[in-house]
Amino acid sequence: MMRENIFDWTNGRTFIAGAAAAILLAAGLGGAGTANAASHEIFIGGALSLTGIQAPLDEPGLRGARLAVQAINARGGVLGRNLKFINLDGKSDPVTVGNNAAQLIAEGAELIIAPCDFDFGGPASREAQKAGLVGISTCASSPLYGSVALGDMQFTLAMWNTQMGGAAAEYAFNERGWKTAYVVTDTFIDYTTSLSEFFIKHFENIGGKVIFEDKYTQGAGDFSAQLARMQRKLAEEPADVFFISSYMPDLGMIIRTIRLAGIDLPVVGGDSYDDTGLFDALGEKFGDDIYFATHGYMAPGSAPGMEEFLALHEQVYPDEPLTSFVATGWDVVQIMAQAVEIAGTTDGAAVAKVMEDNVFNFLTGSMDWSSAETGHEPDKSVALIELQDGKTTFLGWTRPTDVPKPDYLIKYLERQESD
Amino acid sequence: MNEAIRFIVDVASLGSLYALMALGLVLVYGILRLVNFAYGELIMIAGYTLYLLSGSPLPWLVMAACAVVAALAASVLTERVAFRPVREKSLTAMLITSFAVSTLFQNAALLFISPRARLVPLPDLFSESIVIGGMLFFVRELLAIVVSISMLVLFTALLNRTVLGIALRAAADNFRMTRMLGVPANLVIGVAFAISGFLAGIVALFWLGRTASVMPGIGLEPLIVAFVATVLGGMQSLVGAVVGGYVLALMTVGINTFLPQALVDYRQAFTFSLVILILLFRPEGLVRGK
Incomplete structure (x- = not known):
């Protein structure tokens, strides 16, 4: 691999x-x-x-x-x-x-x-x-x-999430040729929100297109409205890949729900996927075609x-x-x-x-x-992992190039320069 | 048309679970005036029971029965060990005790199992969907509706047709008078906790069945849902809890579906604003107690 x-x-x-x-x-x-x-x-x-x-x-x-x-x-x-x-x-x-x-x-x-x-x-x-x-x-x-x-x-x-999101974006776009993405963002914590933000930025920078970003909140317990919207949007404009930024336990629920509804697009995510709890929850049946960027x-x-x-x-x-x-x-x-x-x-x-x-x-x-x-x-080098049949495979290390810098840092650096 | 049916099924399946959660909470509240903050942990206990049994050769239904029994036993046990000794002291003492019990259970799970998510085994049916009339339904959702409604029917029959049920209703209405008339307090309270635990166990199967996993903090959301639903429906009434559960589900799914995309980040603010609004006009909740 x-x-x-x-x-x-x-x-x-x-x-x-x-x-x-x-x-x-x-x-x-x-x-x-x-x-x-x-x-x-x-x-x-x-x-x-x-x-x-x-x-x-x-x-x-x-x-x-x-x-x-x-x-x-x-x-x-x-x-x-x-x-x-x-x-x-x-x-x-x-x-x-x-x-x-x-x-x-x-x-x-x-x-x-x-x-x-x-x-x-x-x-x-x-x-x-x-x-x-x-x-x-x-x-x-x-x-x-x-x-x-x-x-x-x-x-x-x-x-940083800039690099994690960037690595996921480059893997999807460059390695796999997935050009259009559908994003689901869990807005409960800063981590998931900013990871989506930098995935989208980098994915668009390297030429990809995000057809829609939907929001979910950890703990809401109900993904039915998001699913209905997803089915409608995907019928209008197909996507190549999902980027889902959430974490356990609801991450398991989101992926299970999507798969249960018969949508089998590949799913890409960040280090919150690095959890055997998720692999177990998805099992052999739903633990397919999932790729994530993590620490090792x-x-x-x-x-x-x-x-x-x-x-x-x-x-x-x-x-x-x-x-x-x-x-x-x-x-x-x-x-x-x-x-x-x-x-x-x-x-x-x-x-x-x-x-x-x-x-x-x-x-x-x-x-x-x-x-x-x-x-x-x-x-930092980013580890890429693939989940198929509920089992993980190490795809290797990667290092995304020219990932977006966070806004505060750009401003800070500009101030430094002008001083 | 299809979207309308979809919407109704979503509301019904979520609402059925909410109603059961609320009922389990309000049952104890009705008798003791205690909001049992350890209620969510009963769901967690049922989940971990399933996890611990996941390696065993038992059929799933047996595991599920064990999980429900574990939640029931934990509920009865907390009443006996934690709440009964402080019952005569004050309501505040009981309330604080319920927080203590909740923390104790959560930390026990953290220490002895893991802070990270663990697998809850599910029957194959929970991972399947069926097509009816050209529409896709999740079997788990349909099962949740059927099981919850049967539970509600069963529970109504119990309350209306049995001596125990009459005692429960009487105790919920006026606990002191009921005791004076010779109904043993410990029995009534014990039964209330048992039923509350039983309902939590049933809810756990479907609630955790969505994610197929359990974590130490998993009980918080069901607790909040149950609490809001009971306040919304009316804390003096068992029917109110059920109504509150369905109304809360209707609001949740409705707002999620119909709120414009730009406002979707604030959907919880909308849900709770609506709850506040309803309470402004009906401070006792949607269903008034006697």
Whole structure:
């Protein structure tokens, strides 16, 4: 299933593995002088939510982060210091998330892991920024998650929705030749709304046509009016593909309803599809002809280090990693470790600089953040996955080109230039 | 013509489920004046029961029966363990208890199962559609209508034709007087919770049957729907709950269908504005209690 242009993670910019190894050596030699600092652990604080509506997104990331800490400590820690990771349940409440981060920082946290969402993760990042620490969200894909809104030491491990929507658009238009799209947008949260927005923008930029965008609200429970409208619109003007931006549980309901009504157009979507809950809900009967852009693929060979991760996951947890959101947590800790190793310190400014200047390559593909002046925009490889007969196949990595920038960033950059 | 039939079927299938949800909620409210905020979690429990049985060789109907029984048992158990000890204290204590029970169930699901969606096994019938007179219908929707209406008929018969039903109605009308006349309070309340749980279990099969999955927070929407429907229909009356359920479904589907595309983002605002408007003119709801 390999397609051209998709497997590009190996020909990105200079990889830092060699550099990291050299610095590891140097750190080992230079470490003798700082025996005092080396005697205590590097404290990573997490404010991920284990309860409430954010829990489905944060719990897998927490799993991954814990595994990474274990793996890194097993090979000797960072700068000769072991990692210590403590997470305080953010309870899906932005205020609690912020307070937890502040508390962890007061107790000595040197790096902060923020929840997988701008609204819930932002407060943790703001506390980290205030304290001069690097904060990384596990998988917030809001284009707001970066240095402009949160500060010059704040990052997100996910591609922004600009890139996720762009990757889906390019896959549909360039790879498959689907020229016209029918879009369904769940307007309940910012993630789904902005993902549709950037899919549509990029799809139209590269020459596609969106025949209609319908709206749905998570929790409404009733898709009948949308279905009736869909049948009417498609009778007037056929479309090649659906782009459906929603999430579980209603995403399952929407796709089931469409398929049940006998409409079998291919469906394209984003990382909210990366959920075995969805594959199970669709089953063999409805889990067909679905393609989505996400963070990675949880099977051997998809990315460097995947085998180590899977082996460790199997040891620690009874079930398989059900989604690549687990990998985002793993990668946050791995990148923190590597960046601290290169910087030789946990000082926020130094670590942030290393993160801006290097390309990282772990389970979720290669990641290259832009500078703080340009927003910490992630340039990240996107994993494409296909669902047929209820089973997933890894299509490979891709990197959409010239995806639209978010409006706030365009204005910000213009202001920078005119100053 | 076809579109009209389509519309009626959509309203009827959604309304039937709404009516059952509302009935389960108002039954307990009528007797205890308690809005049971843990009601939605009964639906969740039925869902997780199906999930836990999904690997078993049992036929689906048996699994479904187990799920309904689980919801019923959970409902009776919460009454016995959580509500009964605080019943004599105050209404507020019971209300807070119902929040506590809801949180407890949700967190138990989060901790012991997963915060992410899990499969609810469905019979093949739920994944099929049939063509009648050139029109496509989902079997699940038609089943929901048939089952819900049978439940309503059964329930009406129970209330009108049995001693237990008369006791229930009497308790809903004037609980203190009913007790004075020798009807055991614990029995009546226990039965009300049992029926409420049973209805939640039935609703769960069809409500979760749309998505084929269950999550810890899944009970919130049915709870809100049931609450709005009962307020709309009239909280003093069982008939009101059913009327409220159908009217709410009519409003939901109607607004969704006929609102101009530019306004479709605000459809919930329209729905609730309409609810407020109705309540302005009929503060006791559409159906007045005695």
